[in-house]
Amino acid sequence: MQQSEIQAVKQRFGIIGNSELLNRAIDIAVQVAPTDLSVLITGESGVGKENFPQIIHNYSHRKHGPYIAVNCGAIPEGTIDSELFGHEKGSFTGASADRKGYFEVADGGTIFLDEVGELPLSTQVRLLRVLEMGEFIKVGSSKTQKTNVRVVAATNLNMVQAIRDNRFREDLFYRLNTVPIVIPALRERKEDIVLLFRKFGSDFAEKYRMPPIKLTDDAKQLLSNYYWNGNIRQLKNITEQISVIEQQREISAVILKTYLPKEEAERLPALFSTSGREQKSFNSEREILYQVLFDMKKDMNDLKKLVHNIMNGQHAEIQNNDTHFPATIISNNDARINTPSSNKDFKSDKNATHENAEFRELEDPEVFQEAEEYLEEEEEKAPIKPMSLEDMERKMIKLTLEKYRGKRRSAAEELEISERTLYRKIKEYGLE
Numbered sequence: 001m002q003q004s005e006i007q008a009v010k011q012r013f014g015i016i017g018n019s020e021l022l023n024r025a026i027d028i029a030v031q032v033a034p035t036d037l038s039v040l041i042t043g044e045s046g047v048g049k050e051n052f053p054q055i056i057h058n059y060s061h062r063k064h065g066p067y068i069a070v071n072c073g074a075i076p077e078g079t080i081d082s083e084l085f086g087h088e089k090g091s092f093t094g095a096s097a098d099r100k101g102y103f104e105v106a107d108g109g110t111i112f113l114d115e116v117g118e119l120p121l122s123t124q125v126r127l128l129r130v131l132e133m134g135e136f137i138k139v140g141s142s143k144t145q146k147t148n149v150r151v152v153a154a155t156n157l158n159m160v161q162a163i164r165d166n167r168f169r170e171d172l173f174y175r176l177n178t179v180p181i182v183i184p185a186l187r188e189r190k191e192d193i194v195l196l197f198r199k200f201g202s203d204f205a206e207k208y209r210m211p212p213i214k215l216t217d218d219a220k221q222l223l224s225n226y227y228w229n230g231n232i233r234q235l236k237n238i239t240e241q242i243s244v245i246e247q248q249r250e251i252s253a254v255i256l257k258t259y260l261p262k263e264e265a266e267r268l269p270a271l272f273s274t275s276g277r278e279q280k281s282f283n284s285e286r287e288i289l290y291q292v293l294f295d296m297k298k299d300m301n302d303l304k305k306l307v308h309n310i311m312n313g314q315h316a317e318i319q320n321n322d323t324h325f326p327a328t329i330i331s332n333n334d335a336r337i338n339t340p341s342s343n344k345d346f347k348s349d350k351n352a353t354h355e356n357a358e359f360r361e362l363e364d365p366e367v368f369q370e371a372e373e374y375l376e377e378e379e380e381k382a383p384i385k386p387m388s389l390e391d392m393e394r395k396m397i398k399l400t401l402e403k404y405r406g407k408r409r410s411a412a413e414e415l416e417i418s419e420r421t422l423y424r425k426i427k428e429y430g431l432e
Contacts, residue, residue, distance in 0.1 A: 001027045009175030012058075013051050013271065014330040014417050015194035016199050021184035025052065032179045033059035038131060040116075040176045041154040043183030052181060053112035062150055065109030068102050073115035080123050091140020103136055103147045110150045116176065117157035117168055124169045126150075131175045151176070158390055165430045186231040190224045196232060197223060200239035211249050213242055218253040226260055229421070261418075394429040395423070401431065 006023050009030060010016070032039060033056045038321055039051045050069070050105060057067045075083050082092075086101030100113055113119075119127065130136050135144050153176045162168040186193060197215065205212035215223065238259050242251060397415065404410040412422040426432060 019189035046231035073118035087139035116153040
């Protein structure tokens with residue numbers, strides 16, 4: 001698509017931003033719209049996934065047909081089948097009349113299944129039949145009905161993990177995921193954050209009849225570098241708070257910081273703490289993980305260097321900005337190996353003290369060999385195996401919950417996240 005066409009789509013559906021990732025998602029939505037392929041929209045909560053099913057519907061040949069949006073997570077498990085597929089009179093207590101389900105009402109149009117990952121497994125089987133055969137059976141009926149519906153689904157769950165945990169059917173995932181559209185998180189669209197803040201500020205100024213708020217340069221930088229766990233929804237909420245509460249219309253970084261939740265400023269667990277090391281900014285969580293693995297490998301190499309320095313009779317204390325090894329190490333048989341405290345050539349010192357005499361044991365090649373073999377064995381026993389961020393976060397939450405015997409408030413304080421975020425993570429990782 002041409003840039004002008006993408007811009008026209010943005011204006012029509014109120015989408016703000018110039019990010020390449022956002023433009024790519026819009027381009028895919030418009031390209032797939034004329035087909036009847038199922039689409040799965042993924043992205044974190046609050047990124048604006050609800051706009052894309054409307055784009056797909058309005059640019060398709062079904063645009064004159066019905067469009068129904070269903071929040072699967074908001075419908076109780078006991079009534080979800082009735083809501084989606086309808087029911088016959090008397091099929092269950094309270095079914096006083098026949099009822100059409102959403103798939104019957106949306107015939108010839110588009111149905112948007114938001115939070116599709118929350119569907120019960122029994123409902124997933126029914127949905128799979130609609131996608132594969134275009135038919136369904138009402139609750140309490142034995143009659144098969146046909147429907148011609150385009151299905152667009154969305155979720156903020158890690159679907160691969162949900163499949164591993166047996167919370168989502170793999171066959172249904174592949175039927176829904178015929179065309180995937182990934183909506184970028186706000187932190188991946190840093191160039192759009194200030195634009196969104198300005199638009200929200202202008203809207204709230206008009207709504208509450210007050211001058212619009214403006215950001216200073218340092219506030220813009222703080223806003224752009226914030227993590228935004230709640231994405232656009234969180235940004236809009238904070239913009240509204242500032243618009244209503246602050247009397248001063250020019251917002252500095254100091255003022256802005258009071259509205260940014262500290263507990264969500266750093267999403268990663270304490271495992272990635274950089275205390276004691278030079279602070280460094282990262283563009284993504286993946287870079288942080290790579291840096292951690294790199295540092296672990298570097299520390300092992302420095303430890304090997306320590307052994308070689310001992311073998312060469314050099315000062316065995318290695319110190320740099322990242323690593324500090326003491327001047328004493330313990331060998332495999334717990335025999336203490338001491339290293340000199342200076343660069344003095346103790347071998348040529350005829351007046352060496354008893355302390356320096358201890359260094360003569362370093363001349364024994366068996367000691368060197370034993371130390372090096374021990375280090376190599378330890379490295380082979382515990383090779384560095386990369387873990388996904390989800391696995392590391394899940395393990396950290398599980399260990400913390402065990403530490404506090406399931407007390408979520410204490411665990412949330414330990415992890416420096418809110419109880420609400422912890423509850424969501426527990427549910428997401430199946431740690432109930």
